[in-house]
Amino acid sequence: xxxxxxSRLQFAAATMFHFLFVPLTLxxxxxxxxxxxxxxxxxxxxxLRMTKFWGKLFLINFALGVVxxxxxxxxxxxxxxxxxxxxxxxxxxxxxxxASVAFFLxxxxxxxxxxxxxxxxxxxxxxxxxxxxxxxxxxxxxxxxANGFMQNPVGYALRNGRAELTDFFAVLFNYNSILQILHxxxxxxxxxxxxxxxxxxxxxxxxxxxxxxxxxxxxxLPVALVCSVFVALVGDFHGVNVAKTQPAKLAAMESHWETQxxxxxxxxxxxxxxxxxxxxxxxSLPGLLSFLGFHDFNAEVKGLKDIPRDERPPVLPVFxxxxxxxxxxxxxxxxxxxxxxxxNKIMESPGYLKILMFSIPLPYLAIEMGWVVTxxxxxxxxxxxxxxxxxxxxxxxxxxxxxxxIGFILVxxxxxxxxxxxxAQNAKKGPEAAH
Amino acid sequence: xxxQSIWFFxxxxxxxxxxxxxxxxxxxGTLYPFLGxxxxxxxxxxxxxxxxxxxxxxxxxxxxxxxxxxxxxxxxVMFSSLYTPLMLxxxxxxxxxxxxxxxxxxxxxxxKKLWDTFIFLGSFLPAxxxxxxxxxxxxxxxxxxxxxxxxxxxxxxxxxxxxGGILFVLLFLQHGANWLNIRTTGELRQRAIAVSQKIWLALxxxxxxxxxxxxxxxxxxxxxxxxxxxxxxxxxxxAALLATRFFIAGQHFFKAWFASAITIVGATFFxxxxxxxxxxxxxxxxxxxxxxxxxxxxxLTLKIMLGVVLVFIPLVIIYQAWSYYFFRHPVxxxxxxxxxxx
Numbered sequence: 001x002x003x004x005x006x007s008r009l010q011f012a013a014a015t016m017f018h019f020l021f022v023p024l025t026l027x028x029x030x031x032x033x034x035x036x037x038x039x040x041x042x043x044x045x046x047x048l049r050m051t052k053f054w055g056k057l058f059l060i061n062f063a064l065g066v067v068x069x070x071x072x073x074x075x076x077x078x079x080x081x082x083x084x085x086x087x088x089x090x091x092x093x094x095x096x097x098x099a100s101v102a103f104f105l106x107x108x109x110x111x112x113x114x115x116x117x118x119x120x121x122x123x124x125x126x127x128x129x130x131x132x133x134x135x136x137x138x139x140x141x142x143x144x145x146a147n148g149f150m151q152n153p154v155g156y157a158l159r160n161g162r163a164e165l166t167d168f169f170a171v172l173f174n175y176n177s178i179l180q181i182l183h184x185x186x187x188x189x190x191x192x193x194x195x196x197x198x199x200x201x202x203x204x205x206x207x208x209x210x211x212x213x214x215x216x217x218x219x220x221l222p223v224a225l226v227c228s229v230f231v232a233l234v235g236d237f238h239g240v241n242v243a244k245t246q247p248a249k250l251a252a253m254e255s256h257w258e259t260q261x262x263x264x265x266x267x268x269x270x271x272x273x274x275x276x277x278x279x280x281x282x283x284s285l286p287g288l289l290s291f292l293g294f295h296d297f298n299a300e301v302k303g304l305k306d307i308p309r310d311e312r313p314p315v316l317p318v319f320x321x322x323x324x325x326x327x328x329x330x331x332x333x334x335x336x337x338x339x340x341x342x343x344n345k346i347m348e349s350p351g352y353l354k355i356l357m358f359s360i361p362l363p364y365l366a367i368e369m370g371w372v373v374t375x376x377x378x379x380x381x382x383x384x385x386x387x388x389x390x391x392x393x394x395x396x397x398x399x400x401x402x403x404x405x406i407g408f409i410l411v412x413x414x415x416x417x418x419x420x421x422x423x424a425q426n427a428k429k430g431p432e433a434a435h
Numbered sequence: 436x437x438x439q440s441i442w443f444f445x446x447x448x449x450x451x452x453x454x455x456x457x458x459x460x461x462x463x464g465t466l467y468p469f470l471g472x473x474x475x476x477x478x479x480x481x482x483x484x485x486x487x488x489x490x491x492x493x494x495x496x497x498x499x500x501x502x503x504x505x506x507x508x509x510x511x512v513m514f515s516s517l518y519t520p521l522m523l524x525x526x527x528x529x530x531x532x533x534x535x536x537x538x539x540x541x542x543x544x545x546x547k548k549l550w551d552t553f554i555f556l557g558s559f560l561p562a563x564x565x566x567x568x569x570x571x572x573x574x575x576x577x578x579x580x581x582x583x584x585x586x587x588x589x590x591x592x593x594x595x596x597x598x599g600g601i602l603f604v605l606l607f608l609q610h611g612a613n614w615l616n617i618r619t620t621g622e623l624r625q626r627a628i629a630v631s632q633k634i635w636l637a638l639x640x641x642x643x644x645x646x647x648x649x650x651x652x653x654x655x656x657x658x659x660x661x662x663x664x665x666x667x668x669x670x671x672x673x674a675a676l677l678a679t680r681f682f683i684a685g686q687h688f689f690k691a692w693f694a695s696a697i698t699i700v701g702a703t704f705f706x707x708x709x710x711x712x713x714x715x716x717x718x719x720x721x722x723x724x725x726x727x728x729x730x731x732x733x734x735l736t737l738k739i740m741l742g743v744v745l746v747f748i749p750l751v752i753i754y755q756a757w758s759y760y761f762f763r764h765p766v767x768x769x770x771x772x773x774x775x776x777x
Contacts, residue, residue, distance in 0.1 A: 052774060059775055063536035066489065067529040073499055077514025078521055081582070088507020089732045093740050096500035099493060100747045107493045108755055111486030114775045115762065162507075164733040394515035395583045404522045411526060415533055422540050432774070 004393040006401040007079040010408055012375075014071055016368055017412045021065035021419075023367055026140055026185060027192025028058050029133035031219060036126040043122075046211050053212065053431035054196065057423050062110065064419045068412065073099075079401065083382055083392035087163045090156050090171060091146055098142035106135035140188075141181050148177025150383050151374070152245050163386060179241055180374075183234045186227040187370070190332060191363035193224035197339070198360035199427045201353035204346065209430045214346070221343060225336040232329055236292075242377075243293030246384060247302040248311060249377035252318040254289050256303050263289035263301035268323070271315040276305055313379040321372035328366035335359060438737045439712075442505045443727035445744060446714065447707030449501055451700040453494035454565070454603075455610075456755075458699050459692075460488040462611020464531060464558020465604065468551065470615070470630060476623045481535055481554065481777045482766045483618035488535070490755055492528065497748075502714075504740050508582070508730035509714045516576055516584035516715075520568055520591060524561045531557025535777050562607045563600040567591055570599020573653045573706050575718030585719065595652040602645045605638040606699050609679065613692040616683070620765045628683065631691070635680050642676060642702075655709025665708055672701025689763075 032054050039047035073095055076084050084092070109131045116125055155170030156163040165171070197220045200213035242250045250256070255271040255278055256263060265288035269278040287297035294301075304312055335356065342349050382389040463484055471477035484491075503510040514521055530553040538550035574595055577586040612631035619627060646669070649655050659665045675697035682691035710716065714730065717723035731737060770776060 056775060060536060060540070063533050067532035070492070070496060070528060071525045073496055073503075074514060074521060074525060076503065077499070077510045078518050079515070081511035081515040084503060085508050085511040085582070088503055088510060089736045092500070092503030092505075092507050092510065092732070093736050093743075096497065096504035096740060097743050099497040099500045100743060100751065103496060104490060104493045104747075104751045105754070108490035108751075108758055111489055112758055112761065115482075115486040115770065115773065117773055118769065119761070159733075165736045165739075168735070168739055394511070394518075395581070396515055396518055400518050404518070407522065407526060411529065415529070418537060419533070422537065426540075 001398045001402060003396060003398040003401050004390055006398055006405055007393050010079060010401060010405045011075055013408055014075060017416060018068040018072055019368065019371060020364060021061050023188035023191040024061050024195060025065045026136050026188035028054060028195065029136050031192055031196065031223065032058060033126065033129040033133045035219065036129050040122040040126040046215060049431040050212050050216055056426050059114065060419055060423050064415060079394050080392050081394035083387065085162065086387055087383055089162060089164045090149055094142055094146040098139055102135045102139040102142060106132055106139060109135065137185055140185055144180040144184055145172065145177040148174045148180055151378060152176035153383050153386050176241060179234060179238050183231060183238060187231045187367055189223050189227040190231060191367060193220040194332065194359055194363050196220035197224065197356050201356040203430055205350060205353050212431050217346060221339050225340050228333045228336050232333060239292045240295060248307045248313060250293055251302060251304045251307065252313045252315045252377055253322040253373060255315050255319045256289060256301060257305050259300060259303040259306045261290065261298050261300045262287045265289045271319060273315055311380060313377050318373050318377045321369040324369040325366045325373060328362045332363060438734060439727040439731045442731065442737055443712060446501060446505060447704060449494060449498040451703035453498050454703055455696045455699045456491035456494055458607040459610040459614040460484045460491055461558045461562040462607035463615060464554050465562060465608055466611055468555050470623065470626050478771055478777065479619050479623055479766045480615065482770060483615060485777050486758060486762045505732055505737060506714055506730045507732060509725045512578055512582040512725060513715045516578050517568055519588040520564050524564050527557045527560040539777055562604045566600035566603025567596045569706060570596045572715060573655055575716040577718050578723065579719055580723045595648055598645055598648055602641050605634060605641055606702060608634045609638050610695040610699060613688065613695050616688040617692060618765050631683050639676065655706060658709055658711055668701060668704055668708060672698055672705060675701060
């Protein structure tokens with residue numbers, strides 16, 4: 001077996017698994033910090049019970065996020081040594097800054113938060129949670145900046161057989177990274193808000209702990225509404241930027257083969273990469289793709305046929321990924337808007353509550369699919385236009401990678417199952433009674 | 436001093452601090468099945484490091500991240516060459532981390548036993564494997580001029596490599612026991628104190644054998660003979676090791692812990708100084724070795740990263756030291772009753 005392929009599988013499995021936990025950590029930490037601040041300000045114990053209840057779920061999730069994050073950093077060295085050597089001058093520093101600036105802060109203060117109850121004032125304890133939330137999101141900013149360099153490399157020069165940093169600020173203010181930050185961090189809040197609303201819906205349907213869950217719901221709802229709309233708006237900017245900087249990705253997102261003006265969006269298609277066309281196309285909306293990419297219904301959009309075969313990403317996963325993400329994103333906006341109009345009659349809307357309960361996995365799926373579009377759509381490049389994935393792997397034996405890949409699947413599968421089981425158990429159990 | 440030399444020193448320092456901080460977590464996890472007789476003992480042991488272990492582990496990420504940023508070629512060759520042991524360490528650390536969090540979440544004997552096993556393995560294996568890995572680096576790793584590894588993972592378990600592993604385990608056991616002497620109470624503490632003295636009796640001869648074996652198995656001493664003043668580092672380390680014993684006997688447990696911390700930092704620097712300027716020596720041909728000068732990042736990256744590290748690492752040290760200070764008291768009943776305590 002091909003070590004490059006195995007390493008790709010392993011990295012995909014490890015990142016996608018890691019990202020099952022990251023968005024909830026990022027989003028819910030902010031919301032919990034807000035809840036705890038309310039408690040510190042008002043002394044209302046409902047807020048305290050909320051903080052502790054969501055805090056418990058947050059901590060289980062956090063543990064899995066942390067332990068699965070470490071392997072990612074090291075995989076650049078173990079499995080992608082040629083990549084590390086080639087772009088470490090730029091990319092490595094971003095990871096090192098992430099650890100020293102943000103991750104230390106998060107990891108140290110999470111310990112203080114867990115074990116610091118009763119050792120400090122309520123206000124100080126709430127402030128600790130704000131530090132955790134801020135540090136986590138700052139971590140995210142650095143990681144997305146690093147990923148932005150892979151999508152749209154800037155601020156470097158090819159010297160001494162590698163990419164060397166020439167302009168640090170160009171890397172920091174990479175337009176692609178900024179869009180990613182503005183897209184990913186709010187989407188984490190969307191996920192956290194739907195997580196809270198979904199679990200609250202479960203208890204509200206059973207009419208238990210209504211004080212805690214009604215208030216939780218009402219805190220999460222505006223977050224869901226504002227952020228889901230914001231994520232979509234930034235996504236639109238993303239489309240334009242992709243059209244400009246990564247035409248192959250845009251063409252794959254839409255399974256678009258022929259270069260043409262008034263390019264259509266097809267609702268569904270089955271692409272055939274060998275024949276270079278779609279075998280089935282359902283509902284074609286002319287001009288929409290031109291609008292998506294260039295905000296002009298008549299703009300010309302490059303088709304996959306005009307991109308050399310060896311520079312095309314796999315079409316099907318990118319195409320389906322994009323549709324899933326956008327479809328779910330739209331649905332989440334609708335659910336939020338509907339909820340907003342029913343916000344004072346939530347208890348009389350059992351159907352809506354039920355839908356919310358079953359919607360908890362949707363933002364997870366949308367976010368994972370968003371990453372599929374971003375990362376698979378970047379292929380065959382690992383750093384767009386600079387280094388191909390096939391040239392980036394370590395010169396190591398396939399068997400080694402095979403064993404670690406099996407290890408990852410078993411260990412992560414097991415831990416993921418246990419983690420979600422524990423979260424579900426604790427979510428169902430509900431908050432502790434007031435002391 | 437050139438930028439690269441400064442970075443070499445910082446690189447060594449970050450690894451040393453990682454061993455010094457997460458080291459006592461590893462030690463406590465290794466002592467865990469032996470000292471923890473009751474569930475209460477066990478909980479006291481893991482809660483003694485509960486607020487700290489996560490922040491301690493970040494030193495590993497930072498050591499790795501800084502290797503990536505400052506010496507990308509070392510990062511590439513070192514971690515791909517040591518693929519299997521590194522993966523084992525990472526898996527062990529994963530299990531350790533979730534074991535702390537999961538163990539108390541379900542009240543069943545079997546469940547707790549399962550995670551107890553992982554706490555032990557997740558602490559013992561990294562301690563052993565880091566020692567084995569570093570001792571092998573001291574001897575040189577078989578990789579060629581293209582950075583391609585030609586060794587065999589099992590050969591890492593050579594006598595000197597294993598000796599390094601045993602040394603690390605004992606250093607961390609000592610350090611961990613010293614922390615238990617500070618943060619536990621009752622019978623558990625009595626056992627910890629007794630054990631910390633026994634560990635010392637084993638650690639001293641192993642340390643001496645390691646220092647002697649290093650003379651024959653490696654060329655670490657070359658730098659020392661070139662600049663004899665460097666022997667001071669070894670003397671300080673040995674002095675700290677000896678002081679550990681006296682502080683324990685005198686019931687000065689904080690001082691004992693500081694002494695074992697200095698011992699670990701000193702032991703790491705014993706090797707780092709001997710390696711200079713090599714970060715990852717090749718055993719196939721000295722010319723292939725990766726050094727601070729042939730494997731570093733560009734001067735611009737080194738400068739920016741130096742700025743970042745000089746501002747943020749002292750900050751990290753300040754707030755981590757504060758959190759250590761904040762959690763310096765023995766783990767109490769009230770601490771164990773906290774909802775999210777381990």
